[in-house]
Amino acid sequence: MNSAENRPVTNIAVMGTSQVGKSALTVRFLTRRFIGEYCNIEAVYTHCVAATQGDAVLLNIWDCPCREDERRPWASGHESRITWADAFLLVYSVCDRDSFNAALQMAQALRDARRPAGHAARAPAVVVVVGNKRDLQHARAVGTQEARALTAALGCGFFETSAAESRDDAETVFQALLGAVSGKRRGGGPKACRPPMGKRVLGLRSLLKTLSMLFLRK
């Protein structure tokens, strides 16, 4: 067994309604870049990160794209994500109240799904709600204090980000998720897990290739 196989693995599902910046945040975290236009592909990115607290972690990030008309992305086909993920990043746009309402409903649905009635309590997932597009202050439709209070009431972490303007916001969010997951795991040992069945697994090299294809298209 090599050292990579001994690394703790953390699975993160990035969810939210369409056009809120799920791919932008994921790509910003993985490459430190904002390219403005993202392929609408569903992919699991595998990446090794040095966690702020503790050793290196192998991260699987499932960027779940959402169709334009899909206002309830948690309503169907999400069971595999719920069982697969250690943590959920629920993204909304601070300029789009519907996307915020959807993120709250998603957080609620995750909480209910991870604690099925009549079953022994299962470890609740780490859920962080992220209000993205903080740079678009003139178009803001969701207040910071309101969002902080409502997400806290659901037991979620909360951040506001700008994938477009900040190089550090995405890093802060993903590191907070990693810290919360490893905090929960302490004593339980690393989880052995794989990318979800049937999903395309991309390393950083494939992601960079996809990004350079996008640049060349422009």
Ligand SMILES: Nc1nc2c(ncn2[C@@H]2O[C@H](COP(=O)(O)OP(=O)(O)OP(=O)(O)O)[C@@H](O)[C@H]2O)c(=O)[nH]1
């Ligand atoms: N101003 C601003 N625009 C952003 C930001 N993040 C993303 N965008 C833009 O918002 C649009 C949607 O971004 P994506 O990352 O593709 O959004 P998504 O949630 O992955 O969208 P789907 O694939 O449709 O689910 C793109 O035009 C991005 O350039 C941000 O922080 N600020």
